[in-house]
Amino acid sequence: MGVKSWYEANIMPRLITCACSQGQVMKRRAAVVPRARGDVFELGCGGGINHAFYDAAAITSYAGIDPHEGLLDGARAAARAKGWAADLRAGRGEAIPFADESFDCVVCTFTLCSVEDPRQVMREMRRILRPGGEALFLEHGLAPDADVRAWQGRIEPVWKRLAGGCHLTRPIAGALAGAGFAVEPLGAGYTPKTPRFAGWMEWGAARKVG
Structure with missing residues (x-):
């Protein structure tokens, strides 16, 4: 096993799990995940961090995928x-x-930043949702401030290699709206005690329409 493969198998998952379970991040998960209802699918379920926030009494079934076995x-x-x-x-x-149309709800937290083709992923999210179903999202991405965006662009090439393909410059709510969802923002802002280039987050519900 080469150094890159060893890092991706052993170190990177631990770093991601640690970063995605910090106190302020968990508070924002608590604002999003308990809204899940019915037949629920979680995109990027690895690590199981969201399990603590699901209301099991409101969920009929739960399924999820992740590309990383660890x-x-x-x-x-x-x-x-x-x-x-x-x-x-x-x-x-x-x-x-x-x-198609297998689920009432898709939960997507800190996942769209690292997929290879976000537009295709959003098409797939729409495909598996029933009419009127919603995608609950909590994601970090492209900041609204020009100076922060400039730093995101400079840092992203190295960041992607260290953080499992994570991008810093992807739009969030706007991308979901462009994919045909009706987006209900629940919140947005920089995460306290986090470098601003990695700290801009948006969370909300994106309903399948049409």
């Missing part, structure tokens, strides 16, 4: 600890392995 192990352990059945599979958002 992170999937954490998600499966979290599901066992919660005591609920979970259909968790290895997979990528560009080709979600579930049938």
Whole structure:
């Protein structure tokens, strides 16, 4: 195993899990994830961080995918600890392995930044949602301030290599609206005690229309 493969298998998942479970981030998860209802699908479920916030009484079924087997192990352990059945599979958002209109809700937290083709992923999210279903999102991405955006562009090439393909310059709510969702913003802002280039976050609900 080369250094790159060893890093991606052993170090990168731990760094991502640690960064995505900081106190301020968890507060924002708590504002989004409990809204999930019905048949729920989580895109990028690895690590299982969101399990603590799901209202199991409101959820009929739960499924999810993640491309990283090491992170999937954490998600499966979290599901066992919660005591609920979970259909968790290895997979990528560009080709979600579930049938059309299978879910009432898609949960997507800190995932769109690292997929290879965000437009295709959003098409897949729409495909698996039932009419009127919603995608709950919490993502970091392109900041509104020009000086921060400039630093994001400078840092992103190195950042992607260290953080599992994570991008700093992707738009969030605007991209979902462009993909045919009706977006209800729930909040946006820089995360306290986080470098601004990595700290801009947006969260909300994107309803499938049309």
